[in-house]
Amino acid sequence: MKILLESNTALKSYHDNYKVGTDMKNISKYLSGTILGLSIAAASGTASAESYVTIGTGGQTGTYYVVGQTICRLVNNLKDSDIKCNAPSTGGSVANINGIRSGDLDLGVAQSDVGFNAMLGLKQFDTKFDDLRSVFSMHGEPLTIVASTKSGIKSFDDLKGKRVNVGNPGSGQRATMDTLMSFKGLDFGYFSLASELTSTEQSSALSDNNIDAFTIVTGHPSGLIQEATTVTEAKIIPVEGDDIDQLIKKYPYYAKATIPGGLYKGNPNDINTYGVVATIVTDKDTPDDVIYAITKAVFTNLDRIKKIHPAFAHLTEANMVEDGLSAPLHEGAKRYYRERGWIE
Known part of the structure; x- marks a missing residue:
């Protein structure tokens, strides 16, 4: 499935x-x-x-x-x-x-x-x-990174120097991003802006060009992501690679996940990521x-x-x-x- x-x-x-x-x-x-x-x-x-x-x-x-x-x-x-x-x-x-x-x-x-x-x-x-x-x-709940098409973001590495919403303190998405960044040996200074908007604020921030991408840990399909991809041109970014394989090996509560293509406007292909x-x-x-x-x-x-x-x-x-x-x-x-x- x-x-x-x-x-x-x-x-x-x-x-x-x-x-x-x-x-x-x-x-x-x-x-x-x-x-x-x-x-x-x-x-x-x-x-x-x-x-x-x-x-x-x-x-x-x-x-x-x-x-x-x-x-x-x-x-x-x-x-x-x-x-x-x-x-x-x-x-x-x-x-x-x-x-x-x-x-x-x-x-x-x-x-x-x-x-x-x-x-x-x-x-x-x-x-x-x-x-x-x-x-x-x-x-x-796969980690899902949604980026505006005009930002040019196509992979996690492309987030460097971009404006990214990492989630409000106390949220699950923030906890996941904290772990991911730490494992990669990075901090939020990797981004030009690491905003702390709540999940309900992310879609409008993306459409208003206040951020280039946002992160969310959620089940799919998600109304929030449907809103974001409908209001503005946006893509879901894969989160995969050898480092992610090692992350999953180290933290047993994570597992590989796939977000099916066709759930969201402008995103026809399956996206590989991982989640909780x-x-x-x-x-x-x-x-x-x-x-x-x-x-x-x-x-x-x-x-x-x-x-x-x-x-x-x-x-x-x-x-x-x-x-x-x-x-x-x-x-x-x-x-x-x-x-x-x-x-x-």
Whole structure:
């Protein structure tokens, strides 16, 4: 399949050892149309009365927001349950994990690399987050670099001296760019400008000629990239080569990925890159029955979820229970997976 993150067993080894359219109208269709049609059966193991759950997501034009809204719609329609769920827009992966740690969020969507760093107290995190727990994974998220055609950028090396948006601090795209630049022995001085715009600001910045290129880590197709390539002439730039192969070898939460041609205007060919996996994470102290109910709601309705957004189309139970889960499984998720015979 395309937008496919190829298998990487190193992360599993680490884990064992630890024991859209161009505007918001399309997102609205997902959230008020297909999702509204989801009607789910009662989840056994009813959570305690009035359990309020907040799921951190990302920018409102991004896939993380759709993920959170989808889960909350399912949870809020649970029969015989008093769980109430909301999924506000947030700054992204790092912000979500920090929110879980501080108690401001109960769950969050986070890139697999950011979860890995949080567990070990690396990169964006000063201390280890030993209580971080995985629930399940979602879609693959390739690093995607979009450059205006007039910039002349055709490869990563062409970004030198250009105006590039590297993402706002706390976002998954920024975390990925930090790792990539460091691995290459570079810093953001490599660019003439390293702007820190949020994901929702990037498309207009490109069309207004305030930047030459932007980076994003996202599932495809992406409404944001559709907007960018429709409003202005822009190309998706490959991120590949021997150094990327070595990067993937060193960091087991990464994998090679391919963005299919034809998804975006002016981009007819497949683009090779690499990426992470979007995961749902929580704290170990989040009640087991709450996580159990959320997990059951998602997997009971997986066929419907796969139709909500193209990025979800290739989700499988097997991948969701294993791929990219940098933190140990939460006990509530384990309970459901054992019932299904997916884990021992």
